[in-house]
Amino acid sequence: MFPFKKPRKKNGASPLAPDILAELPVISGVRIGVGCTGTKYKNRHDVMIALCDGETSVAGVFTNSKTASAPVEWCRKQLPRGRARAVIVNAGNANAFTGTKGMAGVKSVVQEVANVLHCPQGEVFAASTGVIGEPLDAASIVRLIKNTVDKAAGDNWLEAARAIMTTDTFPKLATHSAIIDDQPVLINGIAKGSGMIAPDMSTMLSFIFTDAPIPTGVLQKLLRESIENSFNSISVDSDTSTSDTVLMFATGRAHSVKMKAIRSAKDPRLDHFKEKLNSITLNLAHQIVRDGEGAQKFITVRVEGAENGRAAKVIAKSIANSPLVKTAIAGEDANWGRIVMAVGKAGEAADRDKLKIWIGGHQVTEEGYVHPGYNEEVTSAHMKGEEIEIVVDVGIAGGSATVWTCDLTHEYIDINADYRS
Amino acid sequence: MFPFKKPRKKNGASPLAPDILAELPVISGVRIGVGCTGTKYKNRHDVMIALCDGETSVAGVFTNSKTASAPVEWCRKQLPRGRARAVIVNAGNANAFTGTKGMAGVKSVVQEVANVLHCPQGEVFAASTGVIGEPLDAASIVRLIKNTVDKAAGDNWLEAARAIMTTDTFPKLATHSAIIDDQPVLINGIAKGSGMIAPDMSTMLSFIFTDAPIPTGVLQKLLRESIENSFNSISVDSDTSTSDTVLMFATGRAHSVKMKAIRSAKDPRLDHFKEKLNSITLNLAHQIVRDGEGAQKFITVRVEGAENGRAAKVIAKSIANSPLVKTAIAGEDANWGRIVMAVGKAGEAADRDKLKIWIGGHQVTEEGYVHPGYNEEVTSAHMKGEEIEIVVDVGIAGGSATVWTCDLTHEYIDINADYRS
Numbered sequence: 001m002f003p004f005k006k007p008r009k010k011n012g013a014s015p016l017a018p019d020i021l022a023e024l025p026v027i028s029g030v031r032i033g034v035g036c037t038g039t040k041y042k043n044r045h046d047v048m049i050a051l052c053d054g055e056t057s058v059a060g061v062f063t064n065s066k067t068a069s070a071p072v073e074w075c076r077k078q079l080p081r082g083r084a085r086a087v088i089v090n091a092g093n094a095n096a097f098t099g100t101k102g103m104a105g106v107k108s109v110v111q112e113v114a115n116v117l118h119c120p121q122g123e124v125f126a127a128s129t130g131v132i133g134e135p136l137d138a139a140s141i142v143r144l145i146k147n148t149v150d151k152a153a154g155d156n157w158l159e160a161a162r163a164i165m166t167t168d169t170f171p172k173l174a175t176h177s178a179i180i181d182d183q184p185v186l187i188n189g190i191a192k193g194s195g196m197i198a199p200d201m202s203t204m205l206s207f208i209f210t211d212a213p214i215p216t217g218v219l220q221k222l223l224r225e226s227i228e229n230s231f232n233s234i235s236v237d238s239d240t241s242t243s244d245t246v247l248m249f250a251t252g253r254a255h256s257v258k259m260k261a262i263r264s265a266k267d268p269r270l271d272h273f274k275e276k277l278n279s280i281t282l283n284l285a286h287q288i289v290r291d292g293e294g295a296q297k298f299i300t301v302r303v304e305g306a307e308n309g310r311a312a313k314v315i316a317k318s319i320a321n322s323p324l325v326k327t328a329i330a331g332e333d334a335n336w337g338r339i340v341m342a343v344g345k346a347g348e349a350a351d352r353d354k355l356k357i358w359i360g361g362h363q364v365t366e367e368g369y370v371h372p373g374y375n376e377e378v379t380s381a382h383m384k385g386e387e388i389e390i391v392v393d394v395g396i397a398g399g400s401a402t403v404w405t406c407d408l409t410h411e412y413i414d415i416n417a418d419y420r421s
Numbered sequence: 422m423f424p425f426k427k428p429r430k431k432n433g434a435s436p437l438a439p440d441i442l443a444e445l446p447v448i449s450g451v452r453i454g455v456g457c458t459g460t461k462y463k464n465r466h467d468v469m470i471a472l473c474d475g476e477t478s479v480a481g482v483f484t485n486s487k488t489a490s491a492p493v494e495w496c497r498k499q500l501p502r503g504r505a506r507a508v509i510v511n512a513g514n515a516n517a518f519t520g521t522k523g524m525a526g527v528k529s530v531v532q533e534v535a536n537v538l539h540c541p542q543g544e545v546f547a548a549s550t551g552v553i554g555e556p557l558d559a560a561s562i563v564r565l566i567k568n569t570v571d572k573a574a575g576d577n578w579l580e581a582a583r584a585i586m587t588t589d590t591f592p593k594l595a596t597h598s599a600i601i602d603d604q605p606v607l608i609n610g611i612a613k614g615s616g617m618i619a620p621d622m623s624t625m626l627s628f629i630f631t632d633a634p635i636p637t638g639v640l641q642k643l644l645r646e647s648i649e650n651s652f653n654s655i656s657v658d659s660d661t662s663t664s665d666t667v668l669m670f671a672t673g674r675a676h677s678v679k680m681k682a683i684r685s686a687k688d689p690r691l692d693h694f695k696e697k698l699n700s701i702t703l704n705l706a707h708q709i710v711r712d713g714e715g716a717q718k719f720i721t722v723r724v725e726g727a728e729n730g731r732a733a734k735v736i737a738k739s740i741a742n743s744p745l746v747k748t749a750i751a752g753e754d755a756n757w758g759r760i761v762m763a764v765g766k767a768g769e770a771a772d773r774d775k776l777k778i779w780i781g782g783h784q785v786t787e788e789g790y791v792h793p794g795y796n797e798e799v800t801s802a803h804m805k806g807e808e809i810e811i812v813v814d815v816g817i818a819g820g821s822a823t824v825w826t827c828d829l830t831h832e833y834i835d836i837n838a839d840y841r842s
C-alpha cells in the first residue's frame with residue numbers, strides 16, 4: 001500500500017507546498033510587529049499585531065459555528081463600528097470554549113493594545129488559534145504588547161504569516177496590485193490553516209490588507225463575495241472550526257491625488273480590484289488545501305449542469321467531502337463509482353441517466369453508464385499525478401461550482417489520532 | 422501509534438463481532454434457497470432467494486440516493502401492489518449505474534423467478550450488492566433460479582445471511598418472538614453491510630420476515646418507524662449507498678385460530694410486536710456498525726436538550742460523522758474539544774454556555790467550560806474500552822436522539838484506498 005507516498009519538502013513543508021513564497025510589499029498605513037510569549041511554542045513568534053492607520057475600514061467574515069470562540073464573538077460585536085486600528089493574533093491557544101474567562105482574556109489583551117495606541121477598544125480586533133478548552137494565558141500576551149507595537153514595521157509580512165501558524169507546514173502569503181480609477185493600489189493577504197480545521201481546531205485564519213480607499217460597507221460586500229468562491233469553497237475534512245476568521249483592512253493611503261469617493265460595491269472602478277482580491281483569497285485558500293493534514297494530492301471538483309449555483313456547490317462538496325472518494329484518490333484509484341454515489345447522496349437534483357463524469361479531462365460516463373471510449377489506463381495515469389481534476393455534469397440546468405480539497409491518507413489519521421499532549 | 426489495535430477474531434471477523442450468532446427458527450410461510458453463480462466469488466453462495474406464501478404482505482424502505490440502483494427502482498415500482506412471493510438477492514455486483522441494461526438485467530432475473538413460481542412479476546422483489554458501474558451477468562443468475570427454488574427450505578437462515586455478504590466479516594442475524602392478541606408470532610431478520618457504505622458501495626441490505634398477519638399498509642408504517650431509530654441512526658463513514666434496501670415480509674401464517682384483523686399501526690395489540698421488531702432492526706443495525714470498515718470501537722452518541730428530536734439527530738450525526746472525533750476515538754484520546762466543534766458545526770440551536778458533555782458517564786463540561794470535577798484519567802480509561810459512550814446536553818429544550826458509529830482507523834484507509842481489482 002502507498003508505495004507512492006511523497007516525502008515532505010526538505011524544509012519540512014507539505015509535498016504540495018509552493019516552491020517559492022510570495023514577497024509582500026509594504027502597504028501604506030500598515031505596520032506589523034511579532035512577539036513570543038514562550039508559552040506553547042518556545043523558539044518562535046506566536047503573537048502578531050498589525051497596526052493600521054486611524055482611517056482604516058474593516059470587514060470581516062467568521063465561522064458559522066454555534067460554539068464560536070471568544071475572539072470571534074468580540075470581532076462580531078465590534079465590526080459594525082467599521083474602523084480598525086489593530087488586529088492582534090496569538091497561536092497555540094484558540095480561546096474557545098473557555099467560558100466567561102475566555103471573553104475576559106480577550107478584553108484584557110484588547111485593552112492593553114488600545115492603551116498603547118490611544119484608541120477605542122472597539123477598534124482593536126483579535127483572533128486566536130490552537131487548542132480549545134484550555135484557559136488563555138492573557139497576561140503572557142499583555143506583557144509583550146508595548147514592545148511588539150514599538151518594533152512594528154512595514155516589511156514584517158513573512159514574520160506575521162509565520163507567527164500565526166500552528167500545525168501549518170509553511171507560511172501562506174499572497175499579494176497583488178490592482179488599478180482603481182487609473183491609480184495603483186496594493187492588496188496583501190496572509191493565512192493559516194492546515195485544512196478548514198486542523199488538530200484541536202487550530203482554525204483557518206486570514207488577514208488581508210489594502211491601501212485602497214474603500215469604505216466599510218463596500219469592503220464588507222467585496223470580502224463576502226470573495227470568500228464564497230475561495231475560503232468557502234475548500235474543505236480538508238468537512239469539520240468546521242469554532243474560530244474561522246477572515247478580516248480585511250483598507251487604509252485608504254494609496255492615493256495622494258484625491259479620487260472621487262467609492263460608495264458602492266458595484267462601482268465599475270472596482271472591477272480590477274475585485275479580480276485581484278478574488279485572486280488573493282483563492283490563492284490563500286488553495287495554499288490551505290495544499291497544507292491539508294496528510295495531503296498528497298490537490299483535488300479540483302467542478303460541478304456543472306446543476307439546478308443552480310447553490311445546488312452545484314452542495315454536490316461538489318458532497319464529492320469533495322466523501323471519505324470514500326478521498327481514500328480512492330489517496331490510493332490513486334479512478335474509482336468513479338464513488339463519484340456517482342456522492343452525487344446521489346447530495347440530495348440535490350441530478351439525472352442519473354444524463355450524468356457525465358470526466359477525470360483529468362477524460363470522459364468516463366455517458367447515458368448512465370460507462371462511456372464507450374473510456375480507457376482506465378488514461379484515468380489511472382492522471383490519478384498518479386499531484387493535481388487531480390474531477391468534472392461532473394449532472395444534466396439538470398446551468399448551475400455550476402468548483403471546490404478544492406485534498407486526499408484522505410494515513411497521515412491524516414496519524415496526525416489526528418495522536419494524543420493532544 | 423496504535424499499539425492497541427485489536428486483532429480480528431480467529432474466524433476473521435471484526436474484533437467487535439458478536440461471539441455467538443443468533444439461531445433463527447423456521448417462519449411459517451417462508452423458505453430460502455441459496456446458489457452460486459461462480460462469477461465474482463468462487464467458493465461461496467452469492468445468490469439468495471426467499472420464497473413467501475402467496476398471501477404475504479410486503480413493506481420496503483430504500484436509499485434516498487438520486488443515483489439509486491436498478492433493483493431499488495424495480496422494488497419502488499412494485500411496492501404499491503403490497504404482495505410478495507419472493508425476493509432474490511445477488512452479491513458481488515450492485516447493478517447500479519448500469520444504464521438501461523441494468524433494468525433489463527433485473528427484469529430477466531425477476532421474470533425467471535415469476536415463471537418458476539407461476540406468479541406475477543410484480544410480486545418478485547430484487548436487490549443487488551457489490552461493485553457499481555459493471556454490467557450484471559444476469560444469465561449467470563437466471564440459470565440457477567429453478568434449482569435454487571427447488572432446494573429452498575425453512576431453515577436456511579444462516580446460509581441466506583452468508584450469501585448476501587460482500588466485505589462483511591460476519592453474517593448478521595436476529596430473531597424474536599412477539600405476542601399479538603395473546604398469540605405468539607415470530608420475527609426473523611438478516612442484514613449485510615460493513616457500514617452504511619462498504620467499498621464500491623456494496624450497500625446496506627436487510628430482509629425481515631414474520632408470520633404475523635399484518636396487512637401491507639400497517640406493515641409499511643411499522644417498518645418505517647422502526648428504521649428511523651435503527652438503520653437510519655447508524656453511520657460508518659457518512660457515505661450513503663446507491664442501493665440501501667430494507668424489505669419486510671409478513672406471511673400471516675402464525676395463526677391457526679382466526680384473530681380479528683389488524684387494520685391500524687396504532688392497534689394496541691401490536692405494541693409488543695413493535696417492541697420486538699424495533700429490537701431486531703436495532704440489533705441488525707448495531708451489527709453493521711460492529712462490522713464497520715476498520716472498526717475498533719463501537720460508539721454511542723446520545724444528544725439531549727435539543728430543540729426537537731430532528732435537531733438532536735442532526736447534532737448527533739454531526740458528532741458521529743466528524744473525522745476528527747472518530748480519529749480521536751481511534752487514538753483513545755478523550756478529545757472533548759472536537760465534540761464541542763461538532764456540536765457547533767451542526768447548524769442546530771445549541772447554547773454554548775449550557776453545553777454539557779459526558780464521556781463514559783463522567784461529566785466533562787459545564788457552563789461553557791471544563792467541569793470542576795473533570796478527571797482526564799477517568800475518561801482516558803473509558804476510551805481504552807471497546808464501547809465508547811458520549812452524551813451531550815445542548816441546553817435548549819427536550820429533544821433527544823441516539824446514533825451509533827465506529828472509529829476511523831488506518832484499516833479504513835487501507836480498505837478503501839486499495840484498488841478495486
